[in-house]
Amino acid sequence: MAxxxxxxxxxxxxxxxxxxxVAAVVLTLVLGSGERKTTPVPSDSTHRTSSSKAQCLTCHGQEGVRPQPKGHIQSGQCFQxxxxxxxxxxAAPK
Incomplete structure (x- = not known):
């Protein structure tokens, strides 16, 4: 044996x-973990005081002045x- x-x-x-x-999965996770790229909220008096989904949906609901685009996630936390x-x-986000 030796x-x-x-x-x-x-x-x-x-x-x-x-x-x-394994390399493809790791690469996907690394590239997908970057900073989110969402539309920034305008810095005007209306948006500076909005703090709830209900306030956002007064303009961004289906019947609002500027509705959310098709396929927009239906989350209860706009500032997430x-x-x-x-x-x-x-109010501070929860």
Whole structure:
């Protein structure tokens, strides 16, 4: 037994495929974890005092002056994605 040589590991096609999938997942997570790119909230008197979804939907609801675009997420927290404007005086987000 002492005279037997250990065989070196040689990666096969399945090993390379597995490593490729792992690299693709890691790359997707790294590139997808950047800063969110959403439409900024305007810094005007109306937006500086809005602090609830109901206030946002008075203009951005389906019947509002500027409705949300198709496919917009239906979240109850507008400021989870959109940054508050400079000088914002609304309630602190929860």
């Amino acid at each position: 005279n037997q040589q250990k065989n070196a590991w040689k990666p096969g096609k399945r090993d390379m495929l597995f490593l490729g999938v 994605c959109h940054l508050q404007p400079d000088g914002w005086s609304g």
